[in-house]
Amino acid sequence: MKRLMVPELLDTDSGTPQEVSDSLADLRMFNRRFGGVRAMSALLRQVAGQRHLKELDWLDVAGGAGDVVTFTLESLRKAGIIVHAVVLDRAASHLNGSRLNVCGDALALPFRNASFDVVGSSLFVHHLLPEELAQFAKEALRVARHAFVINDLIRSPVHYAVALAGRAIYRSRLTRHDAPASVRAAYTVDEVLPILEESGAAAVSLQTFYFYRMGLIAWKKPEASTT
Helix, strand or coil: CCCCCCCCCHHHCCCCHHHHHHHHHHHHHHHHHCCHHHHHHHHHHHHHHHCCCCEEEEEEECCCCCHHHHHHHHHHHHCCCEEEEEEEECCHHHCCCCCCEEECECCECCCCCCCEEEEEEECCHHHCCHHHHHHHHHHHHHHEEEEEEEEEECCCHHHHHHHHHHHHCCCCHHHHHHHHHHHHHCCCHHHHHHHHHCCCCCEEEEEEECCCEEEEEEECCCCCCCC
């Protein structure tokens, strides 16, 4: 199935406040029931284990209301890993008003080099053209100390059919449009890997998760020692 990008309604706030709220609730449901939180928790645990971190600073890009952050922090706390998270989103209407939320552009992150241990995103990269994904990866690796992680959908005809069938249970008119559109816009693993491998990462690791989820870690090259 060919990749096809169609503008998503939630991205442009093309709905009433209630429709936007209901669509964000649908996203929360997707992440809790269909592997989003599980995938992000596994990716951050892998970074923490590989780099021997008991605490880590995490920038969640395009994190919206912060639901993935909230559920992931709870999961990692049970595993003995303390995470300090900041959520960045381009739309203030998607954020929940916390002082730990920042409006900004994923392609020009408003942070200094090596500001966070990990920079990551959930259900975001399918919104990007290949050249935009390449720029995002470079920015994320610039801002990260250890790794850039991606948690996103995998495009397939079966996944697309399920997204269409799910219209019967979605709360929002926006979701009924956006869910199938997200699947059509999603990358396959074979499409994403070359982009990350050319981003300047030292290595890229891949995991797949329940219900057409991919998890990728672009590892940052260790900083040269000054001693």
